[in-house]
Amino acid sequence: IYNSEKANRRIKAVDEIEYEESVIAKKDIAPEVQNKFEDLSAHEWAKADIQNLYAKNIVSGYSDVVYGPANNISRIEFICMLSRLLKYYDVQCEEEGMVYYYPDYDQSHWSKEEYDYLMRCYQIHNPSDISSIGFDAITDVFGVGAFNMNKPITRAEAVALMDVFLGDAYDSVSFTDVTWVTNFRTSIVKAYSNGLINGYPDGSFRPNNPITRAEMAAILNRYITGRIYVL
Secondary structure (H helix, E strand, C coil): CCCCCCCCCCCCCCCHHHHHHHHCCHHHCCCCCCCCCCCCHHHHHHHHHHHHHHHCCCCCCCCCCCCCCCCECEHHHHHHHHHHHHHHCCCCCCCCCCCCCCCCCCCCCCCHHHHHHHHHHHHHCCCCCHHHCCCCCHHHHHCCCCCCCCCECEHHHHHHHHHHHCCCCCCCCCCCCCCCCCCCHHHHHHHHHCCCCCCCCCCCCCCCCECEHHHHHHHHHHHHHCCCCCC
16 A cells, blocks of 8 residues: 555655655645744755655754754764654664664663664665675764764765665766765765765865755755655
8 A cells, every 4th residue: 555645665666746646635635834944044955855854754943943054963863864764764674673882872862763763774774886885884884982972973974874775876976075085985976876965166075074954954855855765
C-alpha cells in the first residue's frame, strides 16, 4: 500500500507527486504547516528548504519565530536531523542491531532515539560506490575516541555521514580546495554527483568550515526533492 506521506523507496520509477494526485483527492490532503520564523530574510535561498523540512518535523527552530540560519550546527544536531529524514522516508535499519556508544555520549540524552536509529541504518546499508568504502559508519567519520557531540560539524563531515545513503558518484569536482588528500574527498565527490552540494562563488568548497543551519537545510532538502534513494 502506497503511503502518500512518505516516498516509496522501493519503486524508483514512480513519480511521487503524479502518483499521489491520481489516487488522493486534493481536498483530502492536509494543508502544510507553515513556519513563523522571522529571521530568514537574509537567507531567501534556503527559505523553501527550511519550510519543507519544518513541515515534515525534520527541523525546528530555537523558538516559534527564531530559526538561526547562520548558526553552526553541532554533530549531534545534524545526526538527529539526518535520522529524522531517513525515518520519515522509511529507510531500513537493523532493528535489533548493536549500537556503538562513544564513551563521552550520555545515553540519557534527548538525542538517543535518533542516534540509535542512524547507527542501525548504517548496519544495513553499504556504500554503493567502492571508492567510498571507509565512510559507512559514524566511527569512520569521527573516529573511535571522543565523540564531542556538541562540536560544530564541518561541511565535509556532514556529507561523509550521508555517504552511505547516496547513489554512485560519476563526476569529479573542481573545487579549488578539494584535492586527492582532502579528508572525505570521495564523500564530497559523491554529494556533488548527487546534486547535494555546490561550491562558493570563488570556486571553493571549504570542507573544514562548520556547516550552517541554512546550508544543512538546503542539503537535506535536495536529498528529498532529488529523490536520491538507495534501495
